[in-house]
Amino acid sequence: MSGKERVLKTISHKKIDRVPVDFWATKDVERKLMAYFNLDDRDSLLERLGVDIRYVFPEYKGPKLRSFPDGSKEDIWKVRRKPVKAGIAIYNEVCYYPLADANSIEDIEKFEWPDPAWFDISGIEDICKKYEQYAIVLCDERTNRTTILHQGIYLCGMEKIMVDLVLNPDFVHALFTKISNFYMELNRRIFEAAKGRIDILLIGDDIGTQDGLLISPDKIREFIIPYLKKYIKLCREYNIKAMFHSCGGIREVIPDLIEAGVDILNPIQVRAKGMVPAELKREFGDRICFHGGVDVQRTLPYGTVEEVKKEVKERIDVLGENGGYILAPTHNFQGDIPVENMLAFYQEAGSVK
Numbered sequence: 001m002s003g004k005e006r007v008l009k010t011i012s013h014k015k016i017d018r019v020p021v022d023f024w025a026t027k028d029v030e031r032k033l034m035a036y037f038n039l040d041d042r043d044s045l046l047e048r049l050g051v052d053i054r055y056v057f058p059e060y061k062g063p064k065l066r067s068f069p070d071g072s073k074e075d076i077w078k079v080r081r082k083p084v085k086a087g088i089a090i091y092n093e094v095c096y097y098p099l100a101d102a103n104s105i106e107d108i109e110k111f112e113w114p115d116p117a118w119f120d121i122s123g124i125e126d127i128c129k130k131y132e133q134y135a136i137v138l139c140d141e142r143t144n145r146t147t148i149l150h151q152g153i154y155l156c157g158m159e160k161i162m163v164d165l166v167l168n169p170d171f172v173h174a175l176f177t178k179i180s181n182f183y184m185e186l187n188r189r190i191f192e193a194a195k196g197r198i199d200i201l202l203i204g205d206d207i208g209t210q211d212g213l214l215i216s217p218d219k220i221r222e223f224i225i226p227y228l229k230k231y232i233k234l235c236r237e238y239n240i241k242a243m244f245h246s247c248g249g250i251r252e253v254i255p256d257l258i259e260a261g262v263d264i265l266n267p268i269q270v271r272a273k274g275m276v277p278a279e280l281k282r283e284f285g286d287r288i289c290f291h292g293g294v295d296v297q298r299t300l301p302y303g304t305v306e307e308v309k310k311e312v313k314e315r316i317d318v319l320g321e322n323g324g325y326i327l328a329p330t331h332n333f334q335g336d337i338p339v340e341n342m343l344a345f346y347q348e349a350g351s352v353k
Helices: 004-011 028-038 042-049 105-110 120-131 148-154 160-168 169-194 217-225 225-237 252-258 277-284 305-319 339-349
Strands: 053-056 080-086 088-098 135-138 200-203 243-247 264-266 289-294 324-328
Touching: 004 135, 004 324, 028 042, 028 339, 042 217, 053 120, 053 243, 053 324, 080 243, 105 169, 120 169, 120 252, 135 169, 148 160, 160 169, 160 200, 169 217, 169 225, 200 252, 217 225, 217 252, 225 243, 252 277, 277 305, 324 339
Parallel strands: 053 135, 135 200, 200 243, 243 264, 264 289, 289 324
Antiparallel strands: 080 088
């Protein structure tokens, strides 16, 4: 059974030979694993681990993105990030929000929004052909993935968005309309160019925290769900599955996500409030496919090899009962996770010997 068959069948809750596996990791972890296996490229690493999914996105060909004296760099949204060391890892953190002072719809209209034409879609079909044996997910890296709230936070800052959701809702809707229109047009162009070879669209929005929702269910239904439905409607036009990412405790709105048409829910942050695997499977497992579930907060970085294997087996037995589960970590593999534990993750799944 190919990776593509394995993933698509489990999404439909059909019988498979083994649980499908994915690979989410920081760049430093990728380099560490490639060095461990003496490999030269990411594709070879994914093949070595038996990963069933490949992520694709067209190359950026737009205006040159600026760099600044403080070490920060600008993205297509004019958001600036600079590298910040956190323990053994380095992350690019936002240091400039281009719409931090915007307050009116006029401010939204005069902002220089990115253009879908800045991405070269001419080669996307060939990229997909290269991975025809795998399930293909359309997703850029996290600073430019199809999103709603997340990009609004990057543009305006967390505090401003949280206040505007209550005090300036028309501004927020104008902002989210601009963001969603960009992704609708870019994704439509990519779907057309790929000619049916893309299987899944990853939509990323962190609407949860460790202790529950980031914003109220009513605000999610008012400000997130309508735009999410637009993305999913486009997916349906091209027979593409919709995968929704949100960290945190989002159990309260899972029914809303299912009603909106979400096919796959990621990453099932099991240490967050309400995200108990057995309960989620019992309540929602026949209506959605779960992706993730193996804990990066404690088990993977601090557990023994045996503890990692035990948790992987439990997730497969519970979340994978009668299909509907793709094995993955609850976020990226981070630099504090031992190589032995990552290998145990894939060994227990049966994707690598």
